[in-house]
Amino acid sequence: MENPQGHIQARRLAFGFTALVIVAILAMESWQVWKAHQQEFRRAEVNATNVASAAAQHARDAVRQADALLVGLIERVEWDGIDKLQVERMRGLMKRQQRYLPQLHGLFIYDKDGNWLVTDKDHVPPGANNADREYFIHHREHADNDLYIGKVISSRSTGDLVIPVSRRINNPDGSFAGVALATLKVDYFVRFYDSFDVGDSGIIILALQDGTLLVRRPFLPESIGASLAKGLVFSELLREAPAGTAIFHGQVDGMERLFSYRQLADYPLVVETGIATRSITAPWLDQVARSAMVVVAMIVGLVLFAQALIRRIESGALAEEELRLAHDALEQLAMVDGLTGLANRRRLDAVLPIEANRARRQGAPLGIVMLDIDHFKRYNDRYGHPAGDQCIRAVAQVVGSFARRAGDLAARYGGEEMTLLLPNTSEAETRAVAEQVRLAVRELGIRHEGSDLGLVTLSAGIYAYIPVPNDNTPDSHLLRAADEALYSAKAAGRDRVHPPEDGAG
Numbered sequence: 470m471e472n473p474q475g476h477i478q479a480r481r482l483a484f485g486f487t488a489l490v491i492v493a494i495l496a497m498e499s500w501q502v503w504k505a506h507q508q509e510f511r512r513a514e515v516n517a518t519n520v521a522s523a524a525a526q527h528a529r530d531a532v533r534q535a536d537a538l539l540v541g542l543i544e545r546v547e548w549d550g551i552d553k554l555q556v557e558r559m560r561g562l563m564k565r566q567q568r569y570l571p572q573l574h575g576l577f578i579y580d581k582d583g584n585w586l587v588t589d590k591d592h593v594p595p596g597a598n599n600a601d602r603e604y605f606i607h608h609r610e611h612a613d614n615d616l617y618i619g620k621v622i623s624s625r626s627t628g629d630l631v632i633p634v635s636r637r638i639n640n641p642d643g644s645f646a647g648v649a650l651a652t653l654k655v656d657y658f659v660r661f662y663d664s665f666d667v668g669d670s671g672i673i674i675l676a677l678q679d680g681t682l683l684v685r686r687p688f689l690p691e692s693i694g695a696s697l698a699k700g701l702v703f704s705e706l707l708r709e710a711p712a713g714t715a716i717f718h719g720q721v722d723g724m725e726r727l728f729s730y731r732q733l734a735d736y737p738l739v740v741e742t743g744i745a746t747r748s749i750t751a752p753w754l755d756q757v758a759r760s761a762m763v764v765v766a767m768i769v770g771l772v773l774f775a776q777a778l779i780r781r782i783e784s785g786a787l788a789e790e791e792l793r794l795a796h797d798a799l800e801q802l803a804m805v806d807g808l809t810g811l812a813n814r815r816r817l818d819a820v821l822p823i824e825a826n827r828a829r830r831q832g833a834p835l836g837i838v839m840l841d842i843d844h845f846k847r848y849n850d851r852y853g854h855p856a857g858d859q860c861i862r863a864v865a866q867v868v869g870s871f872a873r874r875a876g877d878l879a880a881r882y883g884g885e886e887m888t889l890l891l892p893n894t895s896e897a898e899t900r901a902v903a904e905q906v907r908l909a910v911r912e913l914g915i916r917h918e919g920s921d922l923g924l925v926t927l928s929a930g931i932y933a934y935i936p937v938p939n940d941n942t943p944d945s946h947l948l949r950a951a952d953e954a955l956y957s958a959k960a961a962g963r964d965r966v967h968p969p970e971d972g973a974g
C-alpha cells in the first residue's frame with residue numbers, strides 16, 4: 470500500500486508544477502509585452518524621424534526657392550539702381566515667378582524708408598510702409614547680406630499669415646537701399662504637415678532657431694509666435710546635437726509625446742515632430758488586453774486542471790486509506806474468533822512460534838493451558854445449539870479474563886476447547902492460573918443437567934515449556950503436550966487440572 474506521505478508529495482508536486490507553469494507563462498507574456506512595447510516605441514521613433522526629415526527637407530526647399538528668387542531680384546535692383554527701377558517690368562517678372570512657387574504668398578521690394586516700390590500684388594494699400602517690420606529694421610541695422618527669416622506676421626496686403634524671408638538691398642557704396650521680401654504662406658506648411666500620419670494628438674512644428682514658433686499642426690492661431698525657447702529641445706537637446714529624439718511633455722499643451730527634432734543645416738530653422746505616447750501605447754494596450762485575456766483563460770484552465778488533478782490524487786489517497794482500514798479490519802477479523810472474541814486458531818498458530826522463540830532466547834518458561842468444557846455434547850443436546858453457543862461465550866469470557874499480562878493470549882482452539890498461552894510462566898504458575906479458571910467457570914453456576922455436578926465445568930491440561938540450550942523441540946509438540954494432559958484430566962474424571970501438583974495422574 471502506498472505511503473500517504475507519497476500523496477502529500479504528489480500534491481505538492483502538482484501545486485509546484487502548476488505554480489511553475491503559471492510563473493513561466495506570466496514571465497513569457499511579460500517579456501512579450503515588454504518587447505511589443507519597445508517595438509511600438511521604436512516604430513514610432515522611426516516614423517517621427519522620417520516625418521521630421523521630410524518636414525525639414527520641405528522647409529529647406531521652400532525657403533531656398535524663395536531665396537533664389539530674392540537673390541535674382543536683388544541682383545537686378547542693384548544693377549539697375551533702386552532709383553531707376555522698372556516697376557511694371559519687375560512686377561511682371563514677380564508674377565511669373567510666383568506661379569511656379571505655391572509656397573509663395575508675395576514678393577516685395579521696399580526702399581530705404583520702408584515704402585513699397587514694387588510687389589507682385591495688383592493692389593497696393595495707399596501709403597503702405599513697412600519700415601516698422603522687424604525684418605526691415607534688422608536689415609537696416611545689419612550690413613550683412615544674409616537671408617533673414619522673421620516671425621510670422623499678418624500680411625498687410627491680404628491679411629494672411631505669412632513667414633517673411635528677406636534680404637538687404639545695398640546701394641553701390643554698400644549703404645542701405647532697401648529690402649527684398651518674399652512671404653511664405655503658413656497655410657502651405659500646415660497643409661503639407663496635414664498629409665502625414667502622426668496619430669491622434671500628433672504635432673509637427675516649424676520654428677525659428679531661437680524657438681519662435683512659425684507653423685504648428687494642428688494649427689493653433691494663438692500658438693503662432695509663441696516661444697519654445699524654454700522647452701527641452703531648444704534649451705538643452707539642440708545644444709548637444711542638431712537632431713535626435715526624446716520623450717517629454719509638450720510646452721504648448723503639456724501632452725507627453727515622443728519628439729524627433731532636427732535643425733536645418735542651411736537655414737536658422739528647426740522642425741519637430743511629436744507623436745503622443747498615448748497613441749503609441751494604445752494599440753499596444755489593445756494587444757496587452759487581448760493577450761491578458763488569453764493568459765487569464767490559460768491560467769484559469771490550468772488551475773482547474775490542477776485542482777481536478779489534486780482532487781484525484783486526494784480521492785486516490787482516501788480510497789487507499791479506506792482500503793487500508795478495511796484491510797486492517799479484515800486482518801483483525803481474520804485473527805479473532807467470531808463467537809467468543811478470543812484470538813482464533815490462526816492467531817494462536819502465528820503467536821506460538823514467536824513466543825516459543827522468545828522463551829528460547831530468554832531461557833524463560835512458556836506456560837500453555839488447554840481447556841475443554843466437560844460433557845458439552847450433552848449440554849448441546851439438552852439445551853440446544855444456541856444455548857451451547859451462549860455457554861461457550863460465557864466460558865470464553867472467563868478464560869479471556871485470565872490473559873492478564875502483556876504477551877498472554879487467550880484463544881479458541883476449536884469447538885468448546887480453548888487455550889491460554891502464558892509467556893514467562895512456570896509450571897506451578899500455569900497450574901495455578903488453570904486452577905483459577907476452572908474454579909471461575911464453576912462459579913459461573915451455569916446449569917448442566919448432563920453433568921455429575923449439575924453445573925458447567927471444564928478440564929484443563931497444562932504444559933510449561935522450559936527451553937534448554939540448543940533446544941529444537943517442535944512448536945507443535947508444546948500444544949500436543951498440553952492436549953495430552955487435558956486428555957488425562959478428562960480421563961481422570963473431568964473438572965480438574967492435569968498434571969496435578971503432586972504429579973499424580
Ligand SMILES: Nc1nc2c(ncn2[C@@H]2O[C@H](COP(=O)(O)OP(=O)(O)OP(=O)(O)O)[C@@H](O)[C@H]2O)c(=O)[nH]1
Binds near residue numbers: 841963
Ligand atoms: N453449540 C456449540 N457447540 C459446539 C461448538 N463447537 C463444538 N460444539 C459441540 O461440542 C461438542 C463436543 O463434544 P465432544 O468433543 O464429543 O466432547 P464432550 O461432549 O465435550 O465431552 P468431553 O469433552 O469428553 O467432556 C460437540 O457436540 C460439538 O457439536 C459450537 O461452536 N457451538
